[in-house]
Amino acid sequence: MHRLEATKLIISQLGDEPVVANLGPTTDELWHAGHRDRNFYTFGSMGLCSSNALGMALSIPDKVISLDGDGSLLMNMGTIATIGQEQPKNLIVVVWDNEEWGQTGHQTSHTGRGTDLEQVAKACNIPHTASVNTLEDLDQVFQEAMKNDGPWFIVAKIEEEEYLPLSPNEPEMTLYRFRTSFVGQELPSH
Numbered sequence: 001m002h003r004l005e006a007t008k009l010i011i012s013q014l015g016d017e018p019v020v021a022n023l024g025p026t027t028d029e030l031w032h033a034g035h036r037d038r039n040f041y042t043f044g045s046m047g048l049c050s051s052n053a054l055g056m057a058l059s060i061p062d063k064v065i066s067l068d069g070d071g072s073l074l075m076n077m078g079t080i081a082t083i084g085q086e087q088p089k090n091l092i093v094v095v096w097d098n099e100e101w102g103q104t105g106h107q108t109s110h111t112g113r114g115t116d117l118e119q120v121a122k123a124c125n126i127p128h129t130a131s132v133n134t135l136e137d138l139d140q141v142f143q144e145a146m147k148n149d150g151p152w153f154i155v156a157k158i159e160e161e162e163y164l165p166l167s168p169n170e171p172e173m174t175l176y177r178f179r180t181s182f183v184g185q186e187l188p189s190h
């Protein structure tokens with residue numbers, strides 16, 4: 001399975017739900033797959049994709065989707081433990097697991113040497129987990145995740161293909177556009 005086709009599949013199942021994308025090709029391919037005001041593209045902030053998504057999920061009632069990367073999540077595995085502690089019912093984490101730090105030169109990551117992030121999520125009390133290798137299996141589990149309470153943690157094994165051109169995203173504009181998309185929406189107070 002390739003990340004671009006898998007990203008398109010996920011976007012096709014969404015309405016206005018926020019999607020937070022890992023830095024690099026995941027962000028670029030989300031933009032190419034279908035730009036939306038509720039796409040939160042990240043830049044430079046390696047390891048913080050699912051942390052950002054967790055914060056959003058705790059702040060709004062809608063489902064929030066994190067499109068993370070194996071290398072980034074490995075660098076900030078504490079996020080998985082915090083998700084397990086907080087148990088946000090509306091959070092879906094998808095890890096694009098290409099078993100490498102792709103963007104910096106395709107160095108093999110721990111998942112290419114046996115580390116199993118789904119097992120880490122299970123050990124952190126995340127109740128709904130899966131590992132998928134095909135688009136069909138991702139389709140099925142993602143539909144289930146959209147219909148049922150989470151938190152969900154889905155490891156999607158992917159194969160790299162040629163990178164697409166960089167997406168024209170400035171962090172300040174992403175923040176402005178994303179925040180503005182919530183103007184007028186009643187959000188629960190904390």
Ligand SMILES: Cc1ncc(C[n+]2csc(CCOP(=O)(O)OP(=O)(O)O)c2C)c(N)n1
Pocket residue numbers: 022023024025026044045046068069070071072073098100101102103104109
């Ligand atoms: C704190 C920090 N360390 C290192 C980097 C350099 N860096 C940018 S992307 C990346 C690899 C990310 O790997 P992964 O999350 O698996 O995504 P992939 O590139 O494989 O899609 C690295 C090491 C960074 N941006 N920030």
Ligand SMILES: [Mg+2]
Pocket residue numbers: 069070071072096097098099100101102109
């Ligand atoms: Mg990777």
